Amino acid sequence: MDWRDHGILLTKRRHGETAAIIEVFTEEHGRHAGVVRGGTSRKIAPILQPGAQIDVLWRARLEEHIGTFQVEPLRSRAAAAFSGRTALAGLNAVVALLSFCLPEREPHPSIYKQTEQLMDLLGQDEIWPLAYLRWELALLEELGFGLDLSVCAVTGAREGLVYVSPKSGRAVSAGGAGEWADKLLPLPPCLRGEGAAPDAEIAAGLQTTGYFLEHRLASSLGHHPLPEARVRFVDQFTRRL
Numbered sequence: 001m002d003w004r005d006h007g008i009l010l011t012k013r014r015h016g017e018t019a020a021i022i023e024v025f026t027e028e029h030g031r032h033a034g035v036v037r038g039g040t041s042r043k044i045a046p047i048l049q050p051g052a053q054i055d056v057l058w059r060a061r062l063e064e065h066i067g068t069f070q071v072e073p074l075r076s077r078a079a080a081a082f083s084g085r086t087a088l089a090g091l092n093a094v095v096a097l098l099s100f101c102l103p104e105r106e107p108h109p110s111i112y113k114q115t116e117q118l119m120d121l122l123g124q125d126e127i128w129p130l131a132y133l134r135w136e137l138a139l140l141e142e143l144g145f146g147l148d149l150s151v152c153a154v155t156g157a158r159e160g161l162v163y164v165s166p167k168s169g170r171a172v173s174a175g176g177a178g179e180w181a182d183k184l185l186p187l188p189p190c191l192r193g194e195g196a197a198p199d200a201e202i203a204a205g206l207q208t209t210g211y212f213l214e215h216r217l218a219s220s221l222g223h224h225p226l227p228e229a230r231v232r233f234v235d236q237f238t239r240r241l
Contacts (some may be wrong), residue, residue, distance in 0.1 A: 002059040005029050006074060008115060009052045010099045013145055014040060022048055022069060023099055027040055027112045031102040034058050034069035044071065050095045051077040051119055053097035080123035086240075087122050089233040090132055094118065097136075101143060101217055111142040130190060130197045136209040137191070145169070145216045147208075149192050152176045163187050164208050166215070185211055203238050210234065 007026030015021045020039025025031050034056070038044050047054065061065030081091045084159035094115065099200075102108065118135045121128050140146055147169045151158050154176030163172040163184035172184055186204040189195035214226050 001061075001063060002057060003029060004055070004057045004173045006053065006055050007032075007112075008095070008098075008119060009048060009054055010095045011050065012039070012048045017096040020045075020048060021066070024054065024069070025054065025098050025102065025112060025115065027109055028107055029058075030108060030195050031098065031104055032058065033104070034060075034067045036069050036071055045129070047071060047073045047076075049076065049078050049079055051122070053077070053092045053116070053119075077119055077122055079227055083123040084125060085236055086125050086233075087128070089229070089236040090128060090219070091119070091122055092229040093233035094132070095207075096229035097139065100224070100227050101139070101221065108142055111139055114138050129199070129202050132233075133190065133209065134193075136206070136213065140209065140217065142211055143155055145212055145220075146167050147171075147212065149187060157233070161192070164191075166211060169216075171214060174218075176210060199237070199240055203234075203241060 005026040005028050007024040008034055010023040010025055012020050012022045014036055018038055018040050020036045021033060022036055023031060023033045036044060052073065055072040055074055057070040058067050081088050090236045114135055118131050121131050147164060149171045151171060152173040153163060153165055153168055153170035155173055157173045160173040160175060162173040162174050163177050163181065164187045165172055166185055171187055177184055185208040188201035188204045190197035190207040191208060218226055220226050
């Protein structure tokens with residue numbers, strides 16, 4: 001059996017003397033692994049870089065087999081990724097999170113399209129961090145851990161929303177927080193798609209999405225810590241403040 005799709009290369013590891021095993025996040029087939037024969041050769045190895053947009057033809061005798069990939073390059077993102085530390089750290093965070101949390105062979109076309117759009121913004125450091133924050137929100141939503149930031153969970157108010165409950169993932173207003181304010185997570189305007197989104201607000205938003213990635217998403221996968229690549233990206237970004 002076989003299928004053809006396009007996708008974003010997530011990981012690559014050596015397999016035997018000349019082959020490589022790659023993971024690709026494809027639009028129609030989700031996160032999928034396969035063997036690339038000659039994947040360590042001078043001809044193919046430069047194509048197999050994390051973040052690269054590739055066309056893949058997957059073949060296997062049975063569906064449950066790992067199968068083999070034939071790979072053709074569509075778009076390299078190496079130049080954008082190596083344009084600066086923030087871009088490289090951001091790319092590594094995206095591919096690491098996808099490899100970490102996406103179920104194998106399960107299509108997620110919505111988050112795939114948003115990931116492709118995010119990757120195409122690499123190197124545009126003025127707008128990329130906000131796009132990345134919104135991507136993390138979308139990833140949580142896609143995998144069943146979406147935040148409700150539309151109305152205060154305590155008072156029902158739609159104005160003055162400045163916190164997120166770590167228990168419910170719902171917004172809380174300043175008036176509704178009361179004595180619990182110091183136990184709540186920040187809700188900067190940019191997390192609701194409002195305002196000019198200065199770096200300090202984006203950093204606060206990453207603190208909140210990071211909490212739910214770690215304490216909801218990662219814990220649902222067996223209490224694994226988040227990938228170090230995500231931690232490094234946030235550290236790199238906050239150095240700009």
